[in-house]
Amino acid sequence: MNVNYAHLFHAGNFADVHKHLVLTALLMRLSEKPSPWFYLDTHAGEGLYTLAGQPPPGRSEFESGAEPIFHASSDNPIVRAYQFLLNRFNPEGRLIRYPGSPLVAASLARPTDRLVATECVPERARALRKHLESWSGDVHCRDGYEALGAFLPPREQRGVILIDPPYESTREAEHLLRALPRSLARFPRGIYVVWHPWVNPAFVSGLRRRLKTLGPVSFLDWQTTRRQGLRGSGLAVFNLPYGLATSLKPVWESLKDMYATTLGPVEFVQTEPTRMGAATRIRKTVP
Numbered sequence: 001m002n003v004n005y006a007h008l009f010h011a012g013n014f015a016d017v018h019k020h021l022v023l024t025a026l027l028m029r030l031s032e033k034p035s036p037w038f039y040l041d042t043h044a045g046e047g048l049y050t051l052a053g054q055p056p057p058g059r060s061e062f063e064s065g066a067e068p069i070f071h072a073s074s075d076n077p078i079v080r081a082y083q084f085l086l087n088r089f090n091p092e093g094r095l096i097r098y099p100g101s102p103l104v105a106a107s108l109a110r111p112t113d114r115l116v117a118t119e120c121v122p123e124r125a126r127a128l129r130k131h132l133e134s135w136s137g138d139v140h141c142r143d144g145y146e147a148l149g150a151f152l153p154p155r156e157q158r159g160v161i162l163i164d165p166p167y168e169s170t171r172e173a174e175h176l177l178r179a180l181p182r183s184l185a186r187f188p189r190g191i192y193v194v195w196h197p198w199v200n201p202a203f204v205s206g207l208r209r210r211l212k213t214l215g216p217v218s219f220l221d222w223q224t225t226r227r228q229g230l231r232g233s234g235l236a237v238f239n240l241p242y243g244l245a246t247s248l249k250p251v252w253e254s255l256k257d258m259y260a261t262t263l264g265p266v267e268f269v270q271t272e273p274t275r276m277g278a279a280t281r282i283r284k285t286v287p
């Protein structure tokens, strides 16, 4: 288990925006039906991050992540729901705090919905408990992959499982690929969202080849033209609800111009499971 990774230094970066927009869209979709949903966050982090803890202005990751969307005007319902969430934690009108995935989910949960978050670092789990205090949600300080066995299948029979590991260890993908098939077998109807970085193309293609053998998986990517560091953010989603990729297309469309200045040219690629159709590309290049 690798615990060196501190999300504080990356909180609110473009990968967080990508992941949390998709999470928002998924939970909004599940909330369209009155029956309760379940949310499991296996690598939950601290839940709320004070962005002043990041490097000095000009070098902070949120400046090319949550900041542009926080200040943008949009009439897209998914973007607006996410902006509403950012505003809720930043009533001063300045982006000072960034809500992590457990708080994104908690903010969208109705009284009957149920949240479980696991975080293996005790002080981070304690911080998360504190940040979730005024919401309902159970926090467990334990291994997230074990939690998949412990909490699935949920009694609600529908829900989202976010698996967002730090990938600091070379064995992370092995842990993931060992735990996922068992989870899919226990709860085949669950919507599993697995985040992975775009750093090394060989790693990504190897991981994806193996993920594809496990079930109907869609890939949602936010790619940049950066040559160093985090080049893109990848999400592998098992059981993406019907029509959700279509609902997300205008979101990505609206983000292209928003991020051209801070991130450079960005491209969004959505690949649905082969039995459902071919890849959809939305491309934006700036001179």
Ligand SMILES: C[S@@+](CC[C@H](N)C(=O)[O-])C[C@H]1O[C@@H](n2cnc3c(N)ncnc32)[C@H](O)[C@@H]1O
Pocket: 001, 002, 003, 005, 007, 016, 019, 041, 042, 043, 044, 045, 046, 047, 099, 100, 101, 102, 118, 119, 120, 121, 124, 142, 143, 144, 145, 164, 165, 166
């Ligand atoms: C990328 S951060 C999580 C960010 C969070 N999901 C979000 O979107 O706001 C990864 C977190 O996983 C924790 N972690 C690492 N390995 C873990 C494991 N095996 N089980 C549970 N938590 C783990 C780390 O301490 C870190 O806080």
